[in-house]
Amino acid sequence: MAKLEYAPAPESRAVVEIRSSYGLFIGGEFVDSQGGGAFPSINPATEEVLADVTDASAADVDRAVRAARAAYRGVWGRMAGADRGKYLFRIARILQERAREFAVLETLDNGKPIKESRDVDIPLAAAHFFYHAGWADKLAYAGLGVAPQPVGVVGQVIPWNFPLLMLSWKIAPALACGNTVVLKPAETTSLTALLFAEVCQQADLPPGVVNIVTGAGATGQALVEHPGVDKVAFTGSTEVGKAIARSIAGTRKRATLELGGKAANIVFDDAAIDEAVTGIVNGIFFNQGHVCCAGSRLLVQEPVADELIRKLKRRLATIRVGDPLDKNTDLGAINSAVQLARVRELSDIGEAEGAQRWSLPCDLPPQGFWFPPTIFTDVAQSSRIAQEEVFGPVLSVLTFRTPQEAVAKANNTPYGLSAGIWTEKGSRILWMADQLRAGVVWANTFNKFDPTSPFGGYKQSGYGREGGRHGLEAYVTAGDLG
């Protein structure tokens, strides 16, 4: 099937005004760093420098934590829940009003296709604030004791794959429960967090309730280890998650960790194959595969393996890789040179370990960081591309014969974040869902997210849940936890 030709349909970037440099958002205003440097935030699709961002120092982090503490003691921790809720409703509305601006900025800074930032990231971020706004005065009904109390100051560190969405997953429940926050966005994707600071200003959110400190790993470590932080919320790699778990050991700091994954997407021979193909593509190529719950291991029942792979390759031939701002683009840029190097390295290792590599023949832009959609077949269970998180548009295909074998292979990783099941047999779906050691199981669908739906992993994918009633648990004190 020949690819249909589309004329370029770029989204205008005129809606976004990017400053040449950004300070830190502490105590309700943008301030200069005390002793910290700066680094450029670039567009990964063009390598163009978008802005200079502050590399916050330990002194900056300390200042932000103090501002958060003052706001917690002085206003937010004692404010009526209904009033907290109104601020969160305001934020949700402003995010909706400025949605296009956020979507374009997210795509510029992250490299993800505009249709994903526009249709997924930003609407879901607004929805998270709207959902949690309603909880603020109803916490007594959440099954967390009769009078749940806030934890205090929360230090939050988020990744670069869904910058604003992860910010909303962190900030919305924290604020709803009466906590104040210091949030550090990922160093390659700070800009929408800094734009969010303006939203806080427009909403007249009391100063210090939300503080944004930009920087790299050292800034995050200073935040996590700051003695004034009562709770840590982290989304990112399992390696850093373990370091955080070690650093808070022996203290009374609490933590929720949402870490890596190596999800199995399991297709049985009775599945609706065309729907499964769509689900597989969505599972691994959504957001360039920069998704912790990506369906990066396809497990196919043997009788349909050849047919499925054939149809999958045919479907992939229609994927458009290129300008993330183009409304027709399916696959955007890899977020950074570092990440591209890792995707390349693991793919080379996959080949060296004997797997068959197939990449979509496509023209990649000369500038920026790009990797074509890639499928590995004949992948050994022990291969590194079957065990490690690639975090890129790379799918490993393995086969199985019986449901028991599918379960054994699916569960055979240190991770346990998500899994997919494709079959028309209802009883098998429910049996499989029981057997899979994963926090989220998508049956006959994949990569669905909602503010009401708890998300989080088993085993080394971390602990704690985000979203839904369950997500509130991390942000209230255990004192009289029912």
Added chain:
Amino acid sequence: MSPTATRGPTPGTSASQANSRVDVRKTYKLYIGGAFPRSESGRSYAVHGAGGRGTPRFLANAAQGSRKDARDAVVAARGAVTGWAGATAYNRGQVLYRVAEVMEGRADQFAGEVAAAEGLTTARARVVVSAAIDRWVWYAGWTDKVAQVLGAVNPVAGPFFDISAPEPTGVVAVLAPQASSLLGLVSVVAPAIATGNTVVVVASELRPLPAVALAEALATSDVPGGVVNILTGVTAEMAPWLASHRDVNAIDLAGAANATGVSWGDLEAAGAENLKRVLRPAGTGTVAVEPDWTLTPDLSRIRAFLETKTVWHPKGR
């Protein structure tokens, strides 16, 4: 009632104390996989009664569990997970209730053990035993209610059925409380196994004998072998191996309070290597204290060893 009038043999009771019959004393062993082995290390240690004046009264020699015993216990616990987690909640509830029934029948024996271990009067020990039995009954009633109380149907914004339900974490290492040798022990074991976890328990170091008596009650209840494994010995020796064990999913550090040579922070840090779920000891700052186990429990110990699984499915005609 004097301890010697109890039905079971009471530790430390000497022939000259009560009547002319030379009593038959018990060998206190480990409880692993439903069997009662001695420590593979061949070691034992002398256990003395608490309280009282003068020289502590010798009660018995308990098995001194080793690193290998702990590892064997983890293997037994892992092997029991599938069956126990897969049992119906109704079934687990009946099994936990059965433990209460069996203990009730041996209440005098348990009272004697607790009185000797903790230096309580028999009357006081009976109150403690009653509370321990009632705790099994309380948790037995929770097994088939947890999913409804902690689960949810999630009203997602789309044509999907979306449900969240709790599941057991897996193998839980439990440091049992050091002071409360029976009520504290039951208070940490019952909530972990009620939801389908299996446990490896390090009993109170200085008061291990009631734990062995509990093991004997468990063995004659309907609790499958391997669901509860009990090690006696030195907490500081065995706890680090459990905390760092890659096939242990979670650890309850209650018994770190007042355990000689045990740093709960070090154990928590060791657990970070495979991201164990950690239930910290009560207390503030680095100080660990043993809570008042007579207080009515809440759901916190159940919650600590649960995962939440969310399942999505599209709706359509």
